[in-house]
Amino acid sequence: MRTTVGIIGAGPAGLLLARLLHNAGIDSVVLESRDRAYVEQRQRAGILEQGTVDVLRAAGAGGRMDREGLRHDGIELRFARERHRVDFPALTGGSSVMVYAQTEVCKDLIALQLEEGGPLLFGAEALAVEGAESERPRVRFRHEGREDVLECDYVVGCDGFWGVARRAIPAEHSRVFERTYPFGWLGILADVPPSHDELVYARHDRGFALLSMRSPVVSRLYLQVPEGTDAGSWADEEIWDELERRLETEDGWSLERGTITSKSVTPMRSHVHEPMRHGRLFLAGDAAHIVPPTGAKGLNLAVGDVVTFARALVHLEETGSAERLDAYSETCLRRVWQAERFSYDMTTLLHRAPDATPFEDRVQLARLRRIATSRAAETDLAEGYTGFPLD
Numbered sequence: 001m002r003t004t005v006g007i008i009g010a011g012p013a014g015l016l017l018a019r020l021l022h023n024a025g026i027d028s029v030v031l032e033s034r035d036r037a038y039v040e041q042r043q044r045a046g047i048l049e050q051g052t053v054d055v056l057r058a059a060g061a062g063g064r065m066d067r068e069g070l071r072h073d074g075i076e077l078r079f080a081r082e083r084h085r086v087d088f089p090a091l092t093g094g095s096s097v098m099v100y101a102q103t104e105v106c107k108d109l110i111a112l113q114l115e116e117g118g119p120l121l122f123g124a125e126a127l128a129v130e131g132a133e134s135e136r137p138r139v140r141f142r143h144e145g146r147e148d149v150l151e152c153d154y155v156v157g158c159d160g161f162w163g164v165a166r167r168a169i170p171a172e173h174s175r176v177f178e179r180t181y182p183f184g185w186l187g188i189l190a191d192v193p194p195s196h197d198e199l200v201y202a203r204h205d206r207g208f209a210l211l212s213m214r215s216p217v218v219s220r221l222y223l224q225v226p227e228g229t230d231a232g233s234w235a236d237e238e239i240w241d242e243l244e245r246r247l248e249t250e251d252g253w254s255l256e257r258g259t260i261t262s263k264s265v266t267p268m269r270s271h272v273h274e275p276m277r278h279g280r281l282f283l284a285g286d287a288a289h290i291v292p293p294t295g296a297k298g299l300n301l302a303v304g305d306v307v308t309f310a311r312a313l314v315h316l317e318e319t320g321s322a323e324r325l326d327a328y329s330e331t332c333l334r335r336v337w338q339a340e341r342f343s344y345d346m347t348t349l350l351h352r353a354p355d356a357t358p359f360e361d362r363v364q365l366a367r368l369r370r371i372a373t374s375r376a377a378e379t380d381l382a383e384g385y386t387g388f389p390l391d
Contacts, residue, residue: 003029003118005313006139006152008126008165010039012102013285013302014158015109015120019059020310022117026317029150031124031141033159036110039122043189043262044102046214047199047296049387050095052303061108069100070213075385077372078202079365081250084372085198091375091382099199101214102299129155129168133279153280156309158302160286161271169278181268181292181347182354183207185222186231188239192258194219201294201350202247203368205361208294208351209246211255219258222266224351231263239263268292268347270340275329282309282328289336294350295343295385304390305332335388342384 005021007014010032021028032039048056048069056062073096077084088096113120124143131137132155139150157165194213202209207224214220223242225234244255271290276283285302308331312324324331349367353360371377 001029001148002151003027004153005029006137006150006155007031007158008129008139008155008163009158009160009285009287010034010106010110010120010122011042011044011158011160011285011302012105012109012299013306014156015106015113016055016059016061016303017156017158017284017306017310018113018117018120019061019109020306021313022113023059024310024314024317026313028118029152030113030118030120031126031139031143031150032120032122033125034122036122040103040107040110042103042106043264045293045296045299046099046101046212046220047300048098048100048105049296049300050097051387051390052300053098055303055307055390056105056108061105061112064104064108065098065100068104068215069098070216072097072099072198074198076196076198076200077368078200078247078249079204079368081248082372083249083251083253084368086371086378086382086385088382088386091379092386095382095386097296097386099213105299126159126164128164129157129281132168132281135280137280154282154313155280156282156284156306157287158284158306161290163287165281166273166283166287168281169273169283173275173278175274176271177274178271179269179344180227181351182227183224183351184227184229184268185210185266185293186225186229186234186239187220187222187264187266188260189214189262190219190221190258190260191217192219192256193217195254195256200247201346203350203352203364204246205352206242206246209243211243211247219256225265226354227267229265231265234263236260266293268294270344272333272336272340274333276305276332277329284309288332289340291340291343292347294346295339297339297343300387301336301339304335304388307390308332335390338384338388345384
């Protein structure tokens with residue numbers, strides 16, 4: 001099998017890249033180890049930055065998002081039982097975010113790829129990337145019980161932290177930067193309308209809480225819990241009681257309860273692999289970087305990566321210059337590190353470390369009050385949350 005761009009992984013990054021290349025007249029093949037049902041049901045991110053929304057629309061993949069997604073023009077910060085709303089459009093010149101689950105983004109892109117795009121092979125397990133330093137890199141993969149080889153001009157690894165793409169870069173060419181946090185997020189999905197019309201980020205002495213949503217009738221909520229917590233160790237009523245306690249306000253706001261349909265615990269860590277390119281192998285998304293979910297950056301960073309690659313390859317096709325492809329890693333990493341910085345700031349702003357001192361507690365509250373009283377500090381948060389430029 002032969003193609004111009006071999007894409008490993010049919011998450012939102014791989015699928016969007018295939019769409020962008022198709023629209024530019026560049027052929028690709030997408031290899032996905034899981035089946036279609038798994039990809040379309042895999043619960044991940046739910047917040048799309050303004051730039052991601054714009055890219056999906058321009059790619060012809062924004063129709064259902066615009067009909068069913070929930071545009072949010074701000075978030076609410078809660079601390080010391082006080083409430084402060086951050087108005088995104090007023091602070092950023094009109095930017096907002098969209099609540100639209102990653103599962104739905106994948107469904108839309110899969111449908112487009114199967115209808116209009118190149119091959120999308122489910123159940124195709126990538127085994128190795130070979131010849132990355134040559135002009136004809138290859139992906140060995142297993143599909144329908146037999147091994148095959150995909151020959152490419154370029155390989156883009158969108159196969160996550162545990163995939164084969166990152167492991168194909170020799171250790172002597174790699175640098176890794178990471179941080180693991182001593183807590184995680186206990187997340188639930190519940191069949192109950194959201195108790196607030198925008199996301200609520202709460203700092204509490206007992207730990208962080210987040211009120212989010214997936215739709216007008218489904219709530220997504222999170223609690224900070226110790227690292228290694230078993231989601232099953234929390235009874236439903238315990239979860240609701242703790243959420244109510246951490247989200248409590250002076251003005252009598254109340255939390256609506258409903259049937260919890262799923263529970264899971266997400267670990268919190270930061271990870272960056274440099275460089276994001278080796279020869280003709282390019283890393284994108286979680287294959288290159290992971291952020292704690294506090295800043296809602298994971299999916300959006302992946303979008304930035306594949307947009308950068310697609311634009312660079314189109315530039316090569318149109319001008320013969322590989323300058324932008326050669327700068328892929330450097331270009332992406334500038335945005336990655338800003339997102340890592342923002343996610344780190346949000347995480348340390350809102351979560352209480354297990355060994356936090358009274359001094360550190362007071363500093364956290366001072367940082368939150370600074371955001372609530374300084375337009376400059378508030379603008380920095382709003383610009384980071386709605387997204388850094390894709391250029």
